[in-house]
Amino acid sequence: MAPYESDDSTTAAEVDDRYPRRRKAARYVVPVAVVGVAAATIGLVPALADSGDPDLPKISAQELIEKIAASDVQQLSGTVKITTDLGLPDLGGLESGLASGAMESGKGDGSSADPSTKLTELASGTHTLRVAADGPDRQKLSLLESGSEYSLIHNGKDVWGYDSKSNEVYHSTASDDAAAEKERDVPATPKDLTEEALKAVDDTTAVTVDGTAQVAGRDAYRLVIKPKDSGSTVGQITVAVDSKTGLPLKFTLTPSSGGAAVVDAGFTQVGFTEPAASTFDFTPPKGAKVTEGDTIEKGAHDSAGAKPEEDLGKGLDGLKVIGKGWNSVAVFETGGEGMPSGSAGGDLGGFLGSLGDKVTGKFGSGTVFSTRLVNALITDDGKVYVGAVDKAALVKAADAGR
Numbered sequence: 001m002a003p004y005e006s007d008d009s010t011t012a013a014e015v016d017d018r019y020p021r022r023r024k025a026a027r028y029v030v031p032v033a034v035v036g037v038a039a040a041t042i043g044l045v046p047a048l049a050d051s052g053d054p055d056l057p058k059i060s061a062q063e064l065i066e067k068i069a070a071s072d073v074q075q076l077s078g079t080v081k082i083t084t085d086l087g088l089p090d091l092g093g094l095e096s097g098l099a100s101g102a103m104e105s106g107k108g109d110g111s112s113a114d115p116s117t118k119l120t121e122l123a124s125g126t127h128t129l130r131v132a133a134d135g136p137d138r139q140k141l142s143l144l145e146s147g148s149e150y151s152l153i154h155n156g157k158d159v160w161g162y163d164s165k166s167n168e169v170y171h172s173t174a175s176d177d178a179a180a181e182k183e184r185d186v187p188a189t190p191k192d193l194t195e196e197a198l199k200a201v202d203d204t205t206a207v208t209v210d211g212t213a214q215v216a217g218r219d220a221y222r223l224v225i226k227p228k229d230s231g232s233t234v235g236q237i238t239v240a241v242d243s244k245t246g247l248p249l250k251f252t253l254t255p256s257s258g259g260a261a262v263v264d265a266g267f268t269q270v271g272f273t274e275p276a277a278s279t280f281d282f283t284p285p286k287g288a289k290v291t292e293g294d295t296i297e298k299g300a301h302d303s304a305g306a307k308p309e310e311d312l313g314k315g316l317d318g319l320k321v322i323g324k325g326w327n328s329v330a331v332f333e334t335g336g337e338g339m340p341s342g343s344a345g346g347d348l349g350g351f352l353g354s355l356g357d358k359v360t361g362k363f364g365s366g367t368v369f370s371t372r373l374v375n376a377l378i379t380d381d382g383k384v385y386v387g388a389v390d391k392a393a394l395v396k397a398a399d400a401g402r
Helices: 012-018 026-044 061-070 093-105 115-123 178-185 190-198 308-313 342-355 391-400
Strands: 075-084 125-134 138-145 148-155 158-163 168-173 205-215 218-227 234-242 248-255 263-271 289-292 317-322 329-333 357-361 364-370 375-379 383-387
Touching (some): 061 190, 061 218, 075 115, 115 158, 190 218, 205 263, 357 391, 364 391, 383 391
Parallel strands (some): 168 289
Antiparallel strands (some): 075 125, 125 138, 138 148, 234 248, 248 263, 329 383, 357 364, 375 383
């Protein structure tokens, strides 16, 4: 059966051909990682505005996917609003205490302007951003805060991060083709994120065109990607695709449990004219503390130059995947003895234990930690099972692994 419930006959293999950069175990990684990627790079990911549905020519799911693949928008500017609701527990003072401790331990080494830490703020709450792009060498994202602003600017070889609140600057440089390679490998635009979601398409997925919408005054088609089988915490992914340019203008991920979207982000205003060259100019303000980061070399994906596959395996013993498609579960050894407990675990063990649910099965016993999207089971003997699946699916996977 084709993965598309529409009038086309595109197969999962043909989607692979259209997006040849599938990574190892991508059908597991994408459903689980979608919200993490979105939270880290959602500044250019958009959301649907409520307005009248435009009357557009009929299009099939296959044709719409081909339109996305052919999209080549190089210049844009606009405003994005994003709301992220993972349903994380309220950590109260612990969260601020941990953050404070991290800042203290990182004094002299870190910077509040470092994008790798600053943009994690997008993992929760509602934020407004301004975005601009002019080809592969010039992009700017500004996170607007109460009385302050954080900007991330890529201009040629230079990458700048500036936190106006602390008056701190983070600067790194890229080799001639490093930025382009990084752009291809990291889903940092609506199109990239949509392509990552499409990599999850297989026989366990239904993909349809569900009418039209308007996003920031632009006519768009609605592409819906939905798991066919029960057990996944992903309800559906909806992408609003610009009818003229093929650029994804919306990315909304709703959980199978219902309620508000896990990620609802979108352009409230967007234009496709060339931004002024001065948009991407940056000079550290007088008196600002400047932290120099490492040079990004070709093929590097972090300051240490590690590949994603290396990052995935770092500290993990024998990572493997159980199951298929959206119900896939990653399994790895922590090398420890499960949850900390007793005098050795102290308050931390008791606190973490209070956030999870104790479960038992053929595998023994363990603790499940849940969000509205990604759940994890840590067994008492130190194995971890994680996926965009419900608690029952995690227990089933753990039983099957014994």
